Amino acid sequence: MAGLNWTLIWEGFLQTMEMVIISTVIAYVIGLPLGIVLSITKKGGLAENRIVNTILGGIVNICRSIPFLIFLVVLIPLTRLIVGTSIGTEATIVPLTFGAVPIIARMVEASLEEVGSGIVEAARALGASKAQVVFLFILPEAVPSLLQGSAINCVTILGYSAMAGFIGGGGLGAIAYQYGFIRYQTDILLVTVVILIIIVWAVQELGLFAARRSRH
């Protein structure tokens, strides 16, 4: 392994982190409110609204059904519009974000569902407005579950980021594909895979740790 290009791998690592962190953050900015809306507009929810729920739920379901690789290609025009190019690390953030939003929305929705209806009832009995029920009761109660979900989502986005290599995105996935698969450099393939495993493991542990710390 003496001839291994560590600079290349280090850059790939940084690119992967950049892609995953930025798209996870942006995806949460969109996915968290979307998940809340999905949860409260459903039948029997706090702000039941069949039309909103059906439309948003439908969009989320459609987006979730499209394989991420296809999603990458379909979104190229949009990526060009936003970033100016469809190649490279920054360009990958766009499809990654859009691919992650529906997953996060459903995960958030599921976490909020875990909060018992008794909590909502107690909140309403105290005279809480709908916004207060969400922000003072449901969300604080769901924090441990949301943290655990975020670790899972992070790992999913990391997996997606590896696929970005196919359309000219950067990161460890691209390196593994170009050097390891196309050029038969098994050592590079192995190293990148090991690094990816360590990242997944670290994210998962960190998520569980945070969830455990916050759970009372």
Place this chain on the structure above:
Amino acid sequence: MGEEKKTPQSKKVNTDTLYELSHVTKVYGGEPPVKALDDVSLSIRRGEIYGIIGMSGAGKSTLVRTLNRLEDVTDGQVVFEGRNLKDLSEKELRKARQNVGMIFQGFNLLSQKTVDKNIRVALKIAGIPKNEHEEIIERMLSIVGLSDKRHAYPSQLSGGQKQRVAIARALATNPKVLLSDEATSALDPQITAEILELLKKINRELGVTIILITHEMAVVEAICDRVAVIDGGKLVEENTVQELFMSPQSEAAKRMVLPEKPDFLPFDSQGRRCLRLVFDGTEAGEPLIAALAAREGIEVSILAANTKSVGGVGFGQMIVALPPDREQEKAAISYFKTAGIFGEEMKKDGKGAIAWQD
């Protein structure tokens, strides 16, 4: 709207009406629709402890939720302090709910927040200025006896302590009434007694009207002034607790006052007629059954018996089987009647009782 009456804190019960329910009906849609409440009319006075008792599924939980409009009524009206809850806007309703505290069987505390924060959130919702929070929280915790648990999380508390936190939260906004939805049903008898004692204290010292829902006659007997019996969504009986205990009128109430568990049927396998006898504190001292045997030579069998305190008055009750002889039967009944005992005859299947006859 302008005529708000102030209740003197010292007076426990007066005739001032807090809640007036008329013809309250609640139908849940669906196939087939379910009538959870059927034409319920009752009034609850300021300062009293009012019990609503019924078997599970009787509609009592729905009924209590109409009192703070967690449930909308299908028909009829719920008037709270002279205002029909149905007429309130969303904002007015939220304001009104701050006058109506509520506690639950499952406590419904925020498990991720400390005791302090659980109470604070109620103050925040009510828009009480931040600089008053400390003082109110301290006072509430001292009332419920949990001052040392202020920074504990609910998971670190016992069931009884959790319910105390819920009571502190419900009282923090200084409500006029406290609704208790099976608040002691998840607690063991010792803790139940402590929580009921606390509710009694809150009623007495803070002048808070208490409306409690339960399926346990013991809870009603321990603290209620008056009680409504709900069966199949209908109000079947409303009375003072003592009257209900001594001479229950409805089938549902008759089942509930029996001395043993509901699954015990106090009837005699040999087909003898059975009586339910109720003694109040004054008669309990006299050896009635012994005297009956000694003076009249009539021997009755005691099938079940217990004593209890109903609304602060000691009561005893007994299910006795009369001798098979017709003459002796008659003599025994007239003996009990002459002695001034409240009594009724058990039905043959043990499900309730009927007025006794010679």
